[in-house]
Amino acid sequence: MSAPEPDENGAQQLLVVIDPVARRTDGESVRIAKDVLSAGATAKICLPDGPAEFARVLARRGSRRPVVVGDDRALLRTVALLHRERDLSAGALSLVPVGVSVELAHSLGVPTGAVAAARAVLDGVVRRLDLLVDDSDGVVLGDLRIPAPPAADGHPGRGGGPGGPGGSSVWDTCRSLVRTLVKPAPQVLAVHPHRLRVEADGVVLSDLDEPVEAVTVRSRGGRAEVVIRTRSSAEPITASALSVTVSGADFRYRADAAVTGPVRTRTWTLRAGAWGLTLPAEA
Template sequence: MATFATSEQLLVIIDPAARQTDGESVRIAKDVLSAGAAAKMCLPDDPEEFARALSRRGSRRPVVIGDDHALLRAVTQLYRERELAGCGLSVVPVGEASLAESLGVPCGAVAAARAVLDGTERRLDLLVDDSDGVVLTELAIPPARRHVPERLSAAPWYRSLVRTLNPRPVRLAAVPSPGPARLRVEVDGETLVDLAHPVEAVTVIPTTSGTAAVEVRPLSVGAEATPLRASGHTVTVTGPDFRYRADAAVSGPVRKRTWRVMEGAWGLVLPSA
């Protein structure tokens, strides 16, 4: 674990969705960070500019002001540049931040900004897949049913947020849960379930011990079926065109994907104990 001096230079990247979602929280975070450290503010207009700013950070420690999607974007970018191991990342959550909070980041602009200045870097495990995707907290197959509340879908800031995260036109509608899937799940090369047995859900969670906890819920008929559990360093899922949710993002369809655990792969600055 590493602690940081307030004299250290920061690169504060403010996600465009955060500026539109809660400009007041962004202003408060900027004020706290600027008062406590030498902070360079960067206001990218789109994900491409966000990535360029992160790549050109130099010796400055990156701080992301934004939601869970912004956090995932930053971790993914650093991993694909193969610079994740040497870069302690900080985040001030603005917008949907259930992922950041589950990792221990304080909610509230002031508390989160103070943690950036006074916190400690914690090394965390990571799941990476064979397409350079990352999973910070949980992988789920199939992705859970999600609804966009009507009052949010009508709000201008929400439509702008969706356009920022996905430049393609999207329909703000419910994403239905698919039915039972036939999947082969292998953990460290050993088959946990094969294609002959339909499953309701598969979850994979990186632990703090360099392994992933895997749970498969078989399709239940009558009495609830007992979940199948295993742990290992690599997890391979094979099946006919399945989708999966990695943290806050849904991907697919794919027919095969392998995830492996990278122990202590990334650093997140959290409040000091």
């Protein structure tokens, strides 16, 4: 991402890419963002119809600074595209969060509301943020989670009671009466723990003989923070590392908003300050 150059009047040059989902879900916020950005900079407005055109527009940005108007998925798509171009380290990305899911954007420090976010694009500063990159070239901006899958329902079938149809009717009546008089205890969703091997910088934190109920990895100040919850211990296993490898039985994982898998093994490497996001100066 080449450094943006001002136009002949000294104004910023922006490439404003408006995600189609944002246009459909909140056209008014999109209009406000366009007006604020166009009033404060030389803005080229692009309205791609889908992910393929979104990628083409971004690839042809030249020296214009990219500004995405969209939700968390649009942000993730943009960072993934720039990562694959190996063009994240230079310049910065800007975002105006519009859409149904914008929790990730706000957790990164992007303001709530189209006006505040657009003003941050114009007047903010670039903050370098960490990135988790896996061995399939996927990226994680926020949290990575490996939850234990729900266990199959092991309750016995509810057939009729003894005594044929008449006995079944009596038992059904009794059960119905009991349910109206006694409040049933809330059901707890059982989980089937994983058999996983978790390594941090080559050090084994949990091996295949230890049932694992959940693994969480997130970036914290230039390191990857690892939290493992096992069935045998009330206290989680924690570690700080630059590389985390999980292997074992097939597992699925949630990286930001996307669920991936099943996979047998995956390694995530933390890249400190790998990408820049424009945030309010006071953030």
